[in-house]
Amino acid sequence: MSQPDTGAEKAAARTGPTVVVAGGGTAGHIEPALALADAVTRLRPEAKVVALGTQRGLETTLVPARGYPLELISPVPLPRKPTTDLLRLPLKVREAVRRTREVLDRVGADVVVGFGGYVSLPAYLAARGRVPIVVHEANKHAGLANKVGARFATKVAVAVPGTPLPGAEVVGIPLRRSITALDRPALRAEARRHFGLDPDAPTVLAFGGSQGARSINTAVSGAAKAFADAGVGVLHAHGPKNTVAVQEFPGRPAYVPVPYLERMDLAYAAADLVLCRSGAMTVAEVSAVGLPAVFVPLPHGNGEQALNAEPAVQAGAALLVPDEKLTPATVAEQIVPLVTDAERLGKMSAAAVGLGHREADEVLATMVLEAGGHGW
Structure with missing residues (x-):
């Protein structure tokens, strides 16, 4: 009986890259991720984009409607104050990271792109040392997940100048065409x-x-x-x-x-x-x-x-x-x-006029493809 392909074998068999985007919860996290997905597939039609999300977020509606596969993992809320939830957090993180690694292996991820929120932290931890990471931060004050992810990311993109993340490059926010x-x-x-x-x-x-x-x-x-x-x-x-x-x-x-x-x-x-x-x-x-x-x-x-x-x-x-x-x-x-x-x-x-970054989607997509080893 033949053995099932590993994620690496599946990736090697494909002609295009697989990009995993993590940006669930609110539309503010999901829409930039989907705009990036559209730009990646526009620049590289053979590419595959997979979204990570949770059952509780808007991604269960928005992602399938845009035609992208959605993989669900357990949400990892990040409490701002010491509570009993904080004491249970390590166990929740370990389970979410385990599930996310299974997804990354199964789809043959070449690069993981996080946009903050509940889904990004386990995505960053699961990808660390295995798959290149790109972080995108939309706000001037970065959230906890992106602060963690930026420490070991290949590339860090931000929407506005002055966002205090290491190695940040200002690209704007990816928007739908x-x-x-x-x-x-x-x-x-x-x-x-x-x-x-x-x-x-x-x-x-x-x-x-x-x-x-x-x-x-x-x-x-x-x-x-x-x-x-x-x-x-x-x-x-x-x-x-x-x-x-x-x-x-x-x-x-x-x-x-x-x-x-x-x-x-x-x-x-x-x-x-x-x-x-x-x-x-x-x-x-x-x-x-x-x-x-x-x-x-x-x-x-x-x-x-x-x-x-x-x-x-x-x-x-x-x-x-x-x-x-x-x-x-x-x-x-x-x-x-x-x-x-x-x-x-x-x-x-x-x-x-001139306030925004109209090409942010393709600028970030190029950054992501290069981080995953699929640039031009």
Whole structure:
């Protein structure tokens, strides 16, 4: 009876590289990983990309929808404070690392790319000394997993200057080509029809990340009358677990609440102004498409969302409103006058040009292929 091939034998039998991406949990980790996957397969069509994830993350939906195989491992939460979870962590890490090594061997991984989050730590530990590692950090303040991974990575890529990781190279955040190549004016009419929005009215796009944000939901829906009176349309993604009650005003531009935005490209094309959180990926996308923005940083964590918004605010492409100051009155007094001021919006849009790294996906893909021994 023949013996099953080892991961190394499988890799040797292939003509293209196998890249394993680890970026599960939130869209902020998953979308850059998928944008990299798209760039790798665009540059090297014979390449295979496999994603690592957990059962609890959005990757169980997002990864298969993009056509990539998903391998599930146990999540390894990293508690910030001493708790009983911290005492159990070594056992959880060992089991996750064991499972991850099995995956790396079975798929014949040539390189592992981590984007932070629950999945990246076991991926880095499983790959250490076996498979080249590339780390990508989207925030100025690196997370614990990426701090660990950067110690023994072949390459370290970061989104912004000043990120304190050893040997970091600034590449930006990999974004989908549907975003970086988006022609907002050309898609505007189609986008407005898609969402049932007024074809001509100034329009605000409001969202709070993939799960929604209570403060944004409350403030924007509470200002529905102010929007209607000013002739402003609203596209509001409130999150799949949330609902908003919005009064209708016949004859006025539509206020369209939706649980989730499957087509962010059309959402951006439909909008004249965006009101949203300032996660690293969101700021990168909004800047890339040239949308004027009002950023409302998440009030928790280590303040990274405010740091993410800072370059756009300083460039004049965005405003920043602290979460505790976002109310229906604030929206009526600041957001409504802004979205109806075409001249000011034009200046903010122009200021957004050049803020992002539109080629970050292919720059990182080239780095990854070279780290795995499959460069040009």
